[in-house]
Amino acid sequence: MSDERRPANPWPPVETQRPEIHPKAPGPGTDLEMHYTECFGCGDVDNGLHIHSTVGESGVVHSRFPVTRAHQGAPGLAHGGLLACAFDEALGSTVGNLLRRPAVTGKLETDFLRPVPVGTTLFIAARVDGVAGRKIYASADGHLNSADGPVAVRARGLFIQVGLEHFTTHGDADALAKFTQAPRLRHDDWDINP
Numbered sequence: 001m002s003d004e005r006r007p008a009n010p011w012p013p014v015e016t017q018r019p020e021i022h023p024k025a026p027g028p029g030t031d032l033e034m035h036y037t038e039c040f041g042c043g044d045v046d047n048g049l050h051i052h053s054t055v056g057e058s059g060v061v062h063s064r065f066p067v068t069r070a071h072q073g074a075p076g077l078a079h080g081g082l083l084a085c086a087f088d089e090a091l092g093s094t095v096g097n098l099l100r101r102p103a104v105t106g107k108l109e110t111d112f113l114r115p116v117p118v119g120t121t122l123f124i125a126a127r128v129d130g131v132a133g134r135k136i137y138a139s140a141d142g143h144l145n146s147a148d149g150p151v152a153v154r155a156r157g158l159f160i161q162v163g164l165e166h167f168t169t170h171g172d173a174d175a176l177a178k179f180t181q182a183p184r185l186r187h188d189d190w191d192i193n194p
């Protein structure tokens with residue numbers, strides 16, 4: 001089904017406020033560091049997605065996902081689940097970096113519009129669309145091989161702001177400590193009161 005024929009559900013699905021870019025958010029032109037070296041999306045992980053992101057203008061974050069043979073589902077084509085993963089990373093990074101509010105994915109929906117072959121790079125443009133309390137709505141388009149290439153995948157995500165205790169309670173406290181010791185991720189640079 002072509003993109004035009006897909007049902008258009010309202011987005012965001014609830015009334016929202018315009019997102020406020022955090023005063024300490026990285027500015028346009030900033031190449032974002034991996035947020036965590038062990039992250040499957042952006043970290044230094046064998047056969048990970050190795051996504052690199054740069055802050056663009058007007059609240060858009062541009063991410064690049066180089067699709068390799070390690071990312072196949074059907075022969076020669078990217079696995080849909082890994083494409084969804086790439087969007088989770090791109091959207092989560094956009095929310096985290098621009099709003100500096102710790103948040104986790106509550107819901108992620110993807111439209112797969114064209115196949116994404118091995119050897120291509122998916123150029124993902126992501127933005128925060130609105131905020132309703134702890135709920136943060138974000139969306140992204142994934143273009144084949146260039147920022148203005150044909151759109152192959154679209155995604156919409158709901159991120160829920162959490163306190164840092166979410167990660168110490170459910171995750172690895174030592175890993176969180178490493179994460180927040182990076183100078184760029186200091187606690188006082190975050191809006192941590194959900």
Ligand SMILES: CCCCCCCCCCCC(=O)SCCNC(=O)CCNC(=O)[C@H](O)C(C)(C)COP(=O)(O)OP(=O)(O)OC[C@H]1O[C@@H](n2cnc3c(N)ncnc32)[C@H](O)[C@@H]1OP(=O)(O)O
Nearest residue numbers: 035088089092093096097104105106107134135158160162
């Ligand atoms: C620089 C650094 C960069 C950092 C860059 C980071 C990039 C990382 C990218 C990867 C991110 C991930 O994969 S995160 C990992 C995957 N996600 C998770 O593990 C999350 C697992 N789920 C949970 O822990 C929980 O369900 C929570 C925290 C999401 C929500 O639980 P809660 O805190 O009890 O809150 P709860 O009341 O349930 O929900 C709050 C509000 O959200 C709504 N809500 C919650 N879930 C949904 C849902 N699926 N669909 C619709 N609505 C939902 C509720 O109705 C409610 O609305 P209302 O009643 O207020 O109206």
